[in-house]
Amino acid sequence: MSAAKQKLPEMRARLFDGRREASARLENLLSRKQQEAFRSIATVFEYRRGGTVLFTEGTDASFVYSVAEGIVRVCRHSDGGRRQVLAFMLPGDLLGLPDSGTYANTAEAACPCTLYRMPWAQLRELMQREPALQLNLLEKVAYDFREAQRRIMVLGQQNTYQRLASFLADFIQQPAFFDADTATLTLPLTRFDIADYLGTAPETVARGFLRLEQEGLLRRVGPRVTEIRDIEGLRKLQHRKRRAAR
Amino acid sequence: MSAAKQKLPEMRARLFDGRREASARLENLLSRKQQEAFRSIATVFEYRRGGTVLFTEGTDASFVYSVAEGIVRVCRHSDGGRRQVLAFMLPGDLLGLPDSGTYANTAEAACPCTLYRMPWAQLRELMQREPALQLNLLEKVAYDFREAQRRIMVLGQQNTYQRLASFLADFIQQPAFFDADTATLTLPLTRFDIADYLGTAPETVARGFLRLEQEGLLRRVGPRVTEIRDIEGLRKLQHRKRRAAR
DNA sequence: CGCAAATTTGAGAGTCGTCAAACATAGTGG
DNA sequence: CCACTATGTTTGACGACTCTCAAATTTGCG
Numbered sequence: 219m220s221a222a223k224q225k226l227p228e229m230r231a232r233l234f235d236g237r238r239e240a241s242a243r244l245e246n247l248l249s250r251k252q253q254e255a256f257r258s259i260a261t262v263f264e265y266r267r268g269g270t271v272l273f274t275e276g277t278d279a280s281f282v283y284s285v286a287e288g289i290v291r292v293c294r295h296s297d298g299g300r301r302q303v304l305a306f307m308l309p310g311d312l313l314g315l316p317d318s319g320t321y322a323n324t325a326e327a328a329c330p331c332t333l334y335r336m337p338w339a340q341l342r343e344l345m346q347r348e349p350a351l352q353l354n355l356l357e358k359v360a361y362d363f364r365e366a367q368r369r370i371m372v373l374g375q376q377n378t379y380q381r382l383a384s385f386l387a388d389f390i391q392q393p394a395f396f397d398a399d400t401a402t403l404t405l406p407l408t409r410f411d412i413a414d415y416l417g418t419a420p421e422t423v424a425r426g427f428l429r430l431e432q433e434g435l436l437r438r439v440g441p442r443v444t445e446i447r448d449i450e451g452l453r454k455l456q457h458r459k460r461r462a463a464r
Numbered sequence: 465m466s467a468a469k470q471k472l473p474e475m476r477a478r479l480f481d482g483r484r485e486a487s488a489r490l491e492n493l494l495s496r497k498q499q500e501a502f503r504s505i506a507t508v509f510e511y512r513r514g515g516t517v518l519f520t521e522g523t524d525a526s527f528v529y530s531v532a533e534g535i536v537r538v539c540r541h542s543d544g545g546r547r548q549v550l551a552f553m554l555p556g557d558l559l560g561l562p563d564s565g566t567y568a569n570t571a572e573a574a575c576p577c578t579l580y581r582m583p584w585a586q587l588r589e590l591m592q593r594e595p596a597l598q599l600n601l602l603e604k605v606a607y608d609f610r611e612a613q614r615r616i617m618v619l620g621q622q623n624t625y626q627r628l629a630s631f632l633a634d635f636i637q638q639p640a641f642f643d644a645d646t647a648t649l650t651l652p653l654t655r656f657d658i659a660d661y662l663g664t665a666p667e668t669v670a671r672g673f674l675r676l677e678q679e680g681l682l683r684r685v686g687p688r689v690t691e692i693r694d695i696e697g698l699r700k701l702q703h704r705k706r707r708a709a710r
Numbered sequence: 711c712g713c714a715a716a717t718t719t720g721a722g723a724g725t726c727g728t729c730a731a732a733c734a735t736a737g738t739g740g
Numbered sequence: 741c742c743a744c745t746a747t748g749t750t751t752g753a754c755g756a757c758t759c760t761c762a763a764a765t766t767t768g769c770g
Contacts (some may be wrong), residue, residue, distance in 0.1 A: 296649045297703040302620045304613055340543045363605055366551055366612035372664030373619035419618030419759055424718055457543040461727055464755055665727055670750055707759055710723055
């Protein structure tokens with residue numbers, strides 16, 4: 219039962235008080251009519267190569283993007299120049315909301331991608347005509363906020379091995395990347411991307427995969443392809459202590 | 465120049481596109497009239513002792529709180545039972561917004577506190593009568609979201625020593641806890657609170673203070689009172705590499 | 711096929727979590 | 741008012757974890 223078919227008063231009530239949504243993918247939050255309005259101001263963009271920059275932190279924010287296909291990495295650079303991946307945006311996600319008129323972070327295609335691009339001015343205008351849309355925006359920000367809090371839990375409490383397990387457990391939930399029939403996870407991400415997401419080094423990620431393989435939780439088919447052998451085992455890892463007692 | 469005096473159409477535009485606010489303290493976001501409306505539904509609560517639970521994650525969310533005095537720690541417990549402090553809420557901050565009808569995390573007074581408590585139902589009703597209020601709420605969530613992203617940067621890139629420096633640098637910005645004249649920082653938090661906030665152990669926090677003292681950046685007056693000797697030095701720490709090269 | 715980039719593996723050392731114990735502090739009851 | 745006790749803090753020791761440097765190996769692409 220999709221939220222898109224609810225009547226407007228119900229949609230208002232859903233925010234904060236309603237059922238918990240599995241995700242806040244854009245299309246799940248919009249009525250059919252709203253989706254059409256979106257499409258009327260959106261342009262399709264294809265990025266053939268990974269690494270292409272969509273926008274840079276600090277620059278004027280004119281466009282908002284929605285991922286149609288592929289993975290976009292949203293990152294920020296510390297003063298030391300080191301990159302931190304704040305989030306991977308997956309198909310259906312919305313990104314590029316202005317913060318005080320500029321982008322708060324940098325977005326790059328992590329692999330060949332297709333996305334929708336909309337002028338922020340037009341989207342804002344649309345929202346003023348349809349207040350319900352604005353509420354959807356709030357829902358979206360609230361969802362991203364909760365996701366960020368989950369990241370804080372992972373980064374604050376887990377060792378690198380557990381973080382990798384958490385990362386894989388999350389992506390297993392995404393049918394676009396995990397084929398449940400063959401238990402095959404296909405991630406178009408480099409070890410650098412994963413390392414910068416987990417706050418560790420690419421070597422440590424490689425060693426994490428090695429250990430997960432040795433413990434029988436998965437099998438490395440290729441650098442981007444993994445056969446998951448024990449989903450429950452991956453999940454259980456997160457609940458252990460960060461460090462072996464002596 | 466406070467945003468509170470702007471006319472309503474301007475307030476609408478301020479969101480996402482407006483000037484960057486130093487903080488999103490509640491009173492800065494509300495017009496005088498709105499503040500009065502808030503006060504009319506709010507009750508003052510005093511918590512004499514630190515450790516008192518305001519609300520628990522997973523329980524029904526009936527009330528929203530605003531800190532008047534003291535520090536509230538917002539935390540969540542991992543399945544292993546370990547506590548992670550997601551944020552410290554300071555005077556002016558709003559907390560306890562329902563997530564799908566329940567609290568997403570636990571809030572406890574970190575020290576003797578005074579706060580305002582409002583029934584969520586009444587606040588929601590108030591928002592429906594005054595759409596501008598709803599926009600303020602969005603602003604608030606967006607602010608918390610950006611704060612969470614900053615935490616991700618710190619937890620993902622910095623070692624425990626740098627995290628402690630970041631933590632202190634943040635609190636130096638708060639006049640309620642830092643007396644600029646005497647350069648004295650008075651934090652009613654235990655080493656456990658700080659450790660759970662920084663994702664480390666209390667012993668490591670203590671050693672961090674020791675090292676900061678040895679390097680001349682501060683002087684420990686007492687466990688809760690610190691004399692800051694080199695603010696710029698604290699800030700610079702964050703920009704260094706996480707680890708000494710060999 | 712050949713090169714550039716990514717990944718893996720190895721070695722060594724810096725960091726920090728854990729256990730233990732000494733010490734300080736604040737709150738309590740006599 | 742003081743001893744007492746519970747709680748919080750500091751210090752020490754040790755080993756687990758993982759970052760860094762280096763090099764071998766594999767992968768992806770033109």
